[in-house]
Amino acid sequence: MPVIDHSSPTTMTTNSPQTAARPLRVCSFESRKQPEMRSLIERNGGLATIAPSLREVPLADNVAVFDFLDRLLAKQVQAVLFMTGVGAKALLEVIETRLDRGRFFQALQDCCVIVRGPKPTAVLREWGVRIDHRAPEPNTWRELLSVIDVGLQFPPAANTTELQGHTIAIQEYGLPSHELYEALKERGANVLPVPVYRWELPEETGPLEAAIRDCVAGNFDVLLLTSAQQIRNALEIAERLSLREPFMAAANRLVVGSIGPTCSEALREAGLRVDLEPSHPHMGHLVRESLNFANQQLAKS
Secondary structure (H helix, E strand, O other): OOEEOOOOOOOOOOOOOOOOOOOOEEEEOOOOOHHHHHHHHHHOOOEEEEOOOOEEEEOOOOHHHHHHHHHHHOOOOOEEEEOOHHHHHHHHHHHOOOOOHHHHHHHHHOOEEEEOOHHHHHHHHHHOOOOOEEOOOOOOHHHHHHHHHHOOOOOHHHOOOOOOOOEEEEEOOOOOOHHHHHHHHHOOOEEEEEOOEEEEOOOOOHHHHHHHHHHHOOOOOEEEEOOHHHHHHHHHHHHHOOOHHHHHHHHOOOEEEEOOHHHHHHHHHHOOOOOEEOOOOOHHHHHHHHHHHHHHHHHHO
16 A cells, blocks of 8 residues: 555645646656656656656766775675665676676675665676575665664675674665664674765756746646655755745645655655655556545545
8 A cells, every 4th residue: 555644734736726627737857767757647647747857977986896896806795785776787887897797796696695676686687696685665774774684694605694793885876875874883784885876967957947947836736756866956956046945835735756765755854745655666656646646635625
């Protein structure tokens, strides 16, 4: 079942009355899967505005990756955690500038290998690398920590039966997960962050600026977010436009759908209400369940 926040009633106030005859006007800050998001919204009866809010930029300085590689080959890393599929692929691209992928894969097999969710799982299966542990949905740092607390399986080459006192390398996915790092350190682990890429604003911010102005003008009914960084970048642009507070107020009058707990946490930290998390953290569920919820709210008004 979807997670719905009833603590603050949703009011969908717009410049023109919402009627059953008019489709829901939906804004999404999706960047990587813009065509898919537009198609999902339209197939579910909505009018889509897709305003890309970020881009993934490879780090020009790969010192951290090569430090990780050197320590991995020296058997100074006992566990490796892959956070995202895109990040895992980017990591391999950097490593292959210095080392054959087969040697890298074999070095991984001498460690305990942990994945955050289905996307890094698919990449490692494609590589033929054994996966020892996988965090369950909704695949946040809390689920990762619960898996680690239950107990990890280490291959004999790791020369350990526990993480305490040993090193876990974590492939970062744009922003470091400070909560996870601190929790692991409290458990006695040495944390080795491995940043591969970071999030930046789109090169062309015009569509995002227009979407923020449209939101302030009351031209949307639903706002959909699929990552924590989307709202951070949107708020940065709103600040540049001197519209941060009006944008926040307008967004809190919409139905806000969040892909999952990590995204929701960022929204709430920013001061935005979350009305719905889908029953599964996938775009299809997010769109369908958010629009259904919005229509139900309209029917009650």
